[in-house]
Amino acid sequence: MTAALRAEVLARFPGARADAEALARGRTDRSGTPGTADPLAVVRAGSVDEVRAVLAWAHEHRVPVVPRGAGTGLAGGAVADGALVLDVSGMRRIVRIDPVEEVAVVEPGVLTADLDAAAAEHGLMYAPDPASAAISTIGGNIATNAGGMRCVKHGVTRDAVLGLEVVLADGRLLRTGRATVKGVVGYDLTALLVGSEGTLGVVVGATLRLRPRPHVGGTVLATYPDVETAARACSRVGAARLRPSLLELIDAATLGAVAAHTGTAALAAGAAVVAQTDGADAGTATAELAAVAAVLREGAATLEQSDDPARADALLTARRLALPAIEAQAHALIEDICVPRARLAEAVRGIEQIVAATGVQIYTFAHAGDGNLHPIVTWPRTATEDSGAVRPAAVDDAAGRVFELAVALGGTLSGEHGIGTLKRAYLGLELDADVLDVQRSVKAALDPRGILNPGKAI
Amino acid sequence: MTAALRAEVLARFPGARADAEALARGRTDRSGTPGTADPLAVVRAGSVDEVRAVLAWAHEHRVPVVPRGAGTGLAGGAVADGALVLDVSGMRRIVRIDPVEEVAVVEPGVLTADLDAAAAEHGLMYAPDPASAAISTIGGNIATNAGGMRCVKHGVTRDAVLGLEVVLADGRLLRTGRATVKGVVGYDLTALLVGSEGTLGVVVGATLRLRPRPHVGGTVLATYPDVETAARACSRVGAARLRPSLLELIDAATLGAVAAHTGTAALAAGAAVVAQTDGADAGTATAELAAVAAVLREGAATLEQSDDPARADALLTARRLALPAIEAQAHALIEDICVPRARLAEAVRGIEQIVAATGVQIYTFAHAGDGNLHPIVTWPRTATEDSGAVRPAAVDDAAGRVFELAVALGGTLSGEHGIGTLKRAYLGLELDADVLDVQRSVKAALDPRGILNPGKAI
Numbered sequence: 001m002t003a004a005l006r007a008e009v010l011a012r013f014p015g016a017r018a019d020a021e022a023l024a025r026g027r028t029d030r031s032g033t034p035g036t037a038d039p040l041a042v043v044r045a046g047s048v049d050e051v052r053a054v055l056a057w058a059h060e061h062r063v064p065v066v067p068r069g070a071g072t073g074l075a076g077g078a079v080a081d082g083a084l085v086l087d088v089s090g091m092r093r094i095v096r097i098d099p100v101e102e103v104a105v106v107e108p109g110v111l112t113a114d115l116d117a118a119a120a121e122h123g124l125m126y127a128p129d130p131a132s133a134a135i136s137t138i139g140g141n142i143a144t145n146a147g148g149m150r151c152v153k154h155g156v157t158r159d160a161v162l163g164l165e166v167v168l169a170d171g172r173l174l175r176t177g178r179a180t181v182k183g184v185v186g187y188d189l190t191a192l193l194v195g196s197e198g199t200l201g202v203v204v205g206a207t208l209r210l211r212p213r214p215h216v217g218g219t220v221l222a223t224y225p226d227v228e229t230a231a232r233a234c235s236r237v238g239a240a241r242l243r244p245s246l247l248e249l250i251d252a253a254t255l256g257a258v259a260a261h262t263g264t265a266a267l268a269a270g271a272a273v274v275a276q277t278d279g280a281d282a283g284t285a286t287a288e289l290a291a292v293a294a295v296l297r298e299g300a301a302t303l304e305q306s307d308d309p310a311r312a313d314a315l316l317t318a319r320r321l322a323l324p325a326i327e328a329q330a331h332a333l334i335e336d337i338c339v340p341r342a343r344l345a346e347a348v349r350g351i352e353q354i355v356a357a358t359g360v361q362i363y364t365f366a367h368a369g370d371g372n373l374h375p376i377v378t379w380p381r382t383a384t385e386d387s388g389a390v391r392p393a394a395v396d397d398a399a400g401r402v403f404e405l406a407v408a409l410g411g412t413l414s415g416e417h418g419i420g421t422l423k424r425a426y427l428g429l430e431l432d433a434d435v436l437d438v439q440r441s442v443k444a445a446l447d448p449r450g451i452l453n454p455g456k457a458i
Numbered sequence: 459m460t461a462a463l464r465a466e467v468l469a470r471f472p473g474a475r476a477d478a479e480a481l482a483r484g485r486t487d488r489s490g491t492p493g494t495a496d497p498l499a500v501v502r503a504g505s506v507d508e509v510r511a512v513l514a515w516a517h518e519h520r521v522p523v524v525p526r527g528a529g530t531g532l533a534g535g536a537v538a539d540g541a542l543v544l545d546v547s548g549m550r551r552i553v554r555i556d557p558v559e560e561v562a563v564v565e566p567g568v569l570t571a572d573l574d575a576a577a578a579e580h581g582l583m584y585a586p587d588p589a590s591a592a593i594s595t596i597g598g599n600i601a602t603n604a605g606g607m608r609c610v611k612h613g614v615t616r617d618a619v620l621g622l623e624v625v626l627a628d629g630r631l632l633r634t635g636r637a638t639v640k641g642v643v644g645y646d647l648t649a650l651l652v653g654s655e656g657t658l659g660v661v662v663g664a665t666l667r668l669r670p671r672p673h674v675g676g677t678v679l680a681t682y683p684d685v686e687t688a689a690r691a692c693s694r695v696g697a698a699r700l701r702p703s704l705l706e707l708i709d710a711a712t713l714g715a716v717a718a719h720t721g722t723a724a725l726a727a728g729a730a731v732v733a734q735t736d737g738a739d740a741g742t743a744t745a746e747l748a749a750v751a752a753v754l755r756e757g758a759a760t761l762e763q764s765d766d767p768a769r770a771d772a773l774l775t776a777r778r779l780a781l782p783a784i785e786a787q788a789h790a791l792i793e794d795i796c797v798p799r800a801r802l803a804e805a806v807r808g809i810e811q812i813v814a815a816t817g818v819q820i821y822t823f824a825h826a827g828d829g830n831l832h833p834i835v836t837w838p839r840t841a842t843e844d845s846g847a848v849r850p851a852a853v854d855d856a857a858g859r860v861f862e863l864a865v866a867l868g869g870t871l872s873g874e875h876g877i878g879t880l881k882r883a884y885l886g887l888e889l890d891a892d893v894l895d896v897q898r899s900v901k902a903a904l905d906p907r908g909i910l911n912p913g914k915a916i
Contacts, residue, residue: 100693100800123699145642156640158649159617172892180796181828182614183870184603184653185877185888186916187897191616191649195642212699235558241581241670243738280701280749284742291738338638342558370639412641419643430643434630439645441903446896458644 002082005063006041009084013054015044026068026085030132031076031422032333032391039066039080044087048165048173048204054086055202055451056171064454065169067198069109069137073144074334075420077197077456086202088139094118095205102210103162103179108139108203112146115208124210127154130416131323139203145195147416152369153245153278154211156416158194165205166193169447179207192442197418197457200446214245214278217285218307219315220293222300223269227251229299230271231345234368236295237275238341244292246276247369248319251348253355254326254363254376258318261325267318269301271348273368274319276312322365323376330361330378333395337406338415341371350405351375360398372415375402404429419457427458460540463521464499467542471512473502484526484543488590489534489880490791490849497524497538502545506623506631506662512544513660513909514629522912523627525656527567527595531602532792533878535655535914544660546597552576553663560668561620561637566597566661570604573666582668585612588874589781597661603653605874610827611703611736612669614874616652623663624651627905637665650900655876655915658904672703672736675743676765677773678751680758681727685709687757688729689803692826694753695733696799702750704734705827706777709806711813712784712821712834716776719783725776727759729806731826732777734770780823781834788819788836791853795864796873799829808863809833818856830873833860862887877915885916 010016018041026039040063045051058065064083071078071089078085092109099122106115112133116126129148130136136146142164147156163177177183177190193200224230230249237247250258250272259267275292279285286307293305306312326332339347348364351373355362366373377399379392403413403426413423413430427436439458443450468474476499484500486492498521503509516523522541529536529547536543550567557580564573570591574584587606588594594604600622605614621635635641635648651658682688688707695705708716708730717725733750737743744765751763764770784790797805806822809831813820824831835857837850861871861884871881871888885894897916901908 100697101798102696145646147640151640158646168892168896174892174896175890176893178796178870179798179868180830180870180873181799182605182609182796182825182830182873184872184874185870185881185885186893187654187658187900188603188616188649188652189893189896189900191646192900194646196645200645212701238560239558241738243670279742280699280746284737284745287742288738338636338640340559340637341639367640372638372640410637412636412638412643414642415638415640416642423643427643432633434626434632435634435644435647438626438632438647438904442645442647442650442900445899445903 002040009041009043012057013043015046015050017042025071026080029071029073029076029078031074031079031420033076033079033422035079035081037082039083039085042085042087044090046090048167051086051088051167051202051204052171052173055167055169058084058451059170059449062449062451064451066453067202069140070135072132072136073140073418073420074336075418076422077143077418077420079421081455088202088204089137091204097122099124104208104210106138106206106208108137108206110138112136112138112141119210120213123213125213126160126208127151127211128157128160138206142194142203142206143196143198144416144418147372149246149248149367152247152367153243158191160209161190161194161206162209163207164190164193164203166201166203168201169449169452174201177207197420198453199443199457200452214280215282215285216312217277217279217289218305219312220275220289220296220303220305221272221315222296222303223267223272224299225301226270227348228345230273231368233273233296233299234344235342237292240295242288242292242295244275244369245278246274248274249344249366249368250318250322251364254322254365255318257325257329257363258321261321261328272318274316319365326363326376326378330380333377333391333399335375335377335399335402336414336417337375337402337411338370338372339406339409339411343409344368344371347373347405347409351402354398354401354405358394358398360394362398370415371411400426421456460498467499467501470515471501473504473508475500483529484538487529487531487534487536489532489537489878491534491537491880493537493539495540497541497543500543500545502548504548509544509546509625509660509662510629510631513625513627516542516909517628517907520907520909522909524911525660527598528593530590530594531598531876531878532794533876534880535601535876535878537879539913546660546662547595549662555580557582562666562668564596564664564666566595566664568596570594570596570599577668578671581671583671584618584666585609585669586615586618596664600652600661600664601654601656602874602876605830607704607706607825610705610825611701616649618667619648619652619664620667621665622648622651622661624659624661626659627907627910632659635665655878656911657901657915658910672738673740673743674770675735675737675747676763677770678733678747678754678761678763679730679773680754680761681725681730682757683759684728685806686803688731689826691731691754691757692802693800695750698753700746700750700753702733702827703736704732706732707802707824707826708776708780709822712780712823713776715783715787715821716779719779719786730776732774777823784821784834784836788838791835791849791857793833793835793857793860794872794875795833795860795869796828796830797864797867797869801867802826802829805831805863805867809860812856812859812863816852816856816859818852820856828873829869858884879914
């Protein structure tokens with residue numbers, strides 16, 4: 001059956017491949033959690049019409065389809081268990097940027113950082129900035145409702161999407177949203193599709209809101225004796241009604257990893273906080289930086305601030321190197337939970353207790369201004385392993401405890417990575433039966449045959 | 459049949475009324491477009507359990523239900539054609555305001571301005587500020603995804619809603635969203651429900667995002683010889699990447715009405731523009747006001763700016779009196795279209811052509827920063843009429859031409875009021891058959907018996 005279907009796909013679609021390399025690639029993504037079976041095939045679509053043709057065929061034959069961009073997702077959303085992989089990463093044109101309306105029209109395979117760079121030429125920015133911006137696509141960002149560091153001030157992907165072109169499960173092309181800044185006609189299918197992880201349709205085009213590119217005021221980096229003091233400092237920033245464009249917390253374990261990675265011990269501390277500000281002009285942004293620094297100083301062991309661009313950038317190094325430093329030492333499962341901001345320190349301490357209870361090493365850094373933590377659950381590298389090292393069960397167990405902690409603190413299983421396959425078993429912790437039922441009804445309404453990314457997200 | 463059902467409603471629900479006054483009130487709203495039949499009855503619910511009981515009963519008996527807040531909607535969304543009116547305006551508690559998380563939890567009948575005032579006590583604001591804020595409810599604002607003047611900078615209702623409690627058509631209570639700032643678990647049912655005009659569920663509670671209350675920098679008021687010059691001035695504000703917190707355009711006809719109403723001719727001009735700025739501190743906001751004024755000055759006939767609070771407020775008078783001045787002279791159908799910002803002047807000129815072609819007087823003012831126009835389509839008062847004056851067909855015809863103009867300019871039928879009953883006939887102008895089909899599928903998924911606000915919105 002698979003062989004016959006595979007042969008038909010290869011014969012029918014010019015962009016189809018079923019060689020070992022293509023299948024291996026389609027079977028996994030950056031979650032490091034491969035599917036249980038190879039994909040049926042991988043079709044690299046070059047146009048909206050090709051996407052429509054693939055879906056119309058798959059719908060007719062009830063063949064499951066996994067939409068795929070750059071495969072940088074961290075929750076297993078693009079992992080294909082025997083499904084047909086529909087790769088749209090080759091559709092990568094920035095169709096137009098309209099500096100008057102402050103919108104961009106793009107194809108789904110455009111890299112997020114490339115769009116932001118193109119917007120910058122007009123004094124604009126594309127606000128969402130996931131850490132993967134240089135390698136992840138707009139389509140993937142839309143599928144997961146990606147966040148990033150500056151979304152604490154400038155919003156997440158959903159806030160930036162004005163309209164979509166989406167191919168439905170049956171191959172119909174749906175145009176949602178509008179070209180205007182505001183609009184309330186009909187249900188907001190755009191917002192429904194953002195974050196739906198490829199289970200309701202395949203994004204083949206997007207109209208995105210750009211924003212004036214602000215001046216950066218500089219960076220402040222402070223260290224604290226413990227995470228409670230650091231978290232309280234972050235809370236005071238909010239209570240002072242300041243609006244940093246970046247407010248990150250780094251725990252002691254991560255600071256240790258960065259120190260080991262860089263060969264310096266400069267940041268040995270219980271926790272560190274990094275903040276940036278921005279504003280319509282340099283004066284505003286610098287003034288707000290000074291205000292943020294004044295708030296962060298209370299309880300700090302050390303504090304440095306700079307509005308010199310080079311030094312300001314250097315002060316971000318510890319945060320920027322956090323993940324590379326951890327990954328240099330160990331294999332990493334990159335997690336993502338969100339708690340009410342006031343419970344940030346409790347979350348970090350709770351994770352430390354999970355480390356103590358399980359023996360699994362977890363490093364945590366956080367978008368503190370959003371209460372969004374990235375616990376990096378790790379396991380040791382060994383001398384003999386290959387790149388396909390299998391994740392120990394203890395790591396998944398520790399991650400599960402982290403999810404339970406998030407929900408117990410009034411938080412959520414995912415702030416920005418999505419559910420994919422990795423967290424699906426935990427959905428019931430957060431969503432009650434009625435919510436799951438309504439979600440399944442919506443899924444059935446848009447994809448009655450259930451062919452789009454089955455087993456994901458909901 | 460109606461009599462028996464009505465008797466059952468009155469017997470079953472303590473808050474039920476079917477007297478002439480209650481029925482007359484439930485038959486219409488501020489759209490001035492009464493339904494064709496009296497409501498079955500009006501049930502004033504005082505609790506979530508009462509809402510659930512009413513919907514469970516209505517679902518069982520397939521009785522249509524029209525949810526209602528303060529009845530201030532302008533598109534006929536709360537008009538009941540023989541349906542059971544479910545009035546939740548009595549559920550008006552602000553349950554809590556959490557200044558650390560910057561969220562409010564409220565019941566649906568809370569008046570929008572009351573919530574904003576309560577937030578102000580914590581240095582926060584509830585950003586959406588429809589012109590009806592003093593009389594409209596949060597529940598109604600959520601139903602229509604209400605906008606307002608400051609949403610040009612601070613976002614519309616959907617941007618402010620983190621989570622909802624919604625009673626579904628069958629009486630189940632659905633909790634959507636989350637208590638955290640970010641979250642991507644499952645489909646965004648919250649965003650789907652905002653703006654759904656009571657057709658998918660009845661909002662009985664909301665968790666709303668508050669924002670730091672900014673300092674107001676002051677007001678600038680400029681007049682121009684013609685609307686093109688005024689619109690270009692507004693465009694230059696955006697091109698300069700300035701972010702006023704209010705940017706309004708007033709056309710010549712409206713200025714004339716204000717002059718007649720106030721007995722002054724101070725603003726006789728082709729068009730006027732009013733702007734305000736705000737910021738984290740007074741200095742920032744005042745500096746941005748100066749920058750906005752400098753941009754608006756080019757081409758202006760007159761310009762006044764002030765950062766004195768009393769004078770700054772006075773400079774808003776013309777905009778604030780626009781609708782009262784028009785309504786003092788004539789009956790008014792308050793319309794609401796949105797066009798790409800660059801086409802604002804074309805929209806105003808197009809409306810002038812509709813006036814010339816139909817003889818129907820239309821006044822226009824606009825949230826210029828959003829391209830969102832409010833054409834006020836009027837007809838004369840007569841000496842003998844009562845308050846129930848019937849709208850002439852020519853007025854609806856002129857309004858229809860305005861909708862066609864909006865779509866022809868690449869815009870939308872409604873920026874913030876919704877579709878209700880008034881614009882439903884025009885939906886096909888904007889939404890193609892596939893979009894309408896998907897919307898109906900979503901409706902059927904959540905309300906399979908079609909009892910919730912039938913004949914509205916989609």
